[in-house]
Amino acid sequence: MQIGIMAGPECNPVPPNHNDIRSIEMAKKDISTRFWEKVDTSGDCWEWTASKSTAGYGQISRVGKRGPAQAHRVSYELHNGEIPDGLFICHKCDNRGCVNPDHLFAGTPKDNSQDMLKKGRRFQPKVDGMNSSHSKLTNEQVRYIRASGATQTNLAKVFGVTQAAVWYIKARRTYRNVI
Numbered sequence: 165m166q167i168g169i170m171a172g173p174e175c176n177p178v179p180p181n182h183n184d185i186r187s188i189e190m191a192k193k194d195i196s197t198r199f200w201e202k203v204d205t206s207g208d209c210w211e212w213t214a215s216k217s218t219a220g221y222g223q224i225s226r227v228g229k230r231g232p233a234q235a236h237r238v239s240y241e242l243h244n245g246e247i248p249d250g251l252f253i254c255h256k257c258d259n260r261g262c263v264n265p266d267h268l269f270a271g272t273p274k275d276n277s278q279d280m281l282k283k284g285r286r287f288q289p290k291v292d293g294m295n296s297s298h299s300k301l302t303n304e305q306v307r308y309i310r311a312s313g314a315t316q317t318n319l320a321k322v323f324g325v326t327q328a329a330v331w332y333i334k335a336r337r338t339y340r341n342v343i
Contacts (some may be wrong), residue, residue: 199224199238199263209262212236220260239263240270252276258283300325306339 202214202224212222212235222235240253243265247253254276257267271279301309301323309319309330316330323330332338 195224195226195238196242199235199242202235203263205264208264209257209259209267210239210264211259212261212263216261222261222263235263236260236268239265240268244270254279258285300329301333301339303339303342306333306342309333 202212202222204211204213214235215223215232217223217232217234223232224235224238226233234253236255237247237253241247247270250272251270252273252275253268254271255262255267256269257264259267262268305323309323310333312319314322316327316334319330320327329338
């Protein structure tokens with residue numbers, strides 16, 4: 165009896181690792197089946213109950229592809245077909261965990277931005293200029309810098325800020341509230 169050497173595909177001496185087993189199990193189920201196992205349809209928004217990204221979007225593994233797919237995009241594709249290149253899948257309900265196809269629409273990046281603005285979701289800083297905790301200048305100093313004919317480098321040295329900070333003040337990119 166000879167020990168140690170085995171031949172043929174039926175004699176694999178190395179057991180499959182965990183990732184191989186998971187891939188085999190995933191391959192046995194199509195994406196639709198795996199998708200619906202992870203959806204709670206009891207409410208108006210159909211909530212994704214499995215893994216979510218740090219941004220709150222549902223995600224699902226794809227066999228043979230690197231990285232997870234966003235669940236709301238998978239839902240859209242299951243109900244509407246392939247997503248055309250360059251389009252986003254946006255939520256009418258603003259619930260990132262929702263995969264209800266009635267709550268999703270395809271849109272351009274511009275459509276997505278306009279939807280965000282219309283719904284008041286754009287980040288807007290609450291403070292500007294002297295009201296900011298990072299402010300180094302008073303409103304009077306800002307007015308002086310804007311009116312001054314001195315070089316930006318000299319003004320920066322006098323007020324203890326960078327030349328770029330002076331440029332931003334003169335260009336009214338910062339301290340916009342100061343007249």
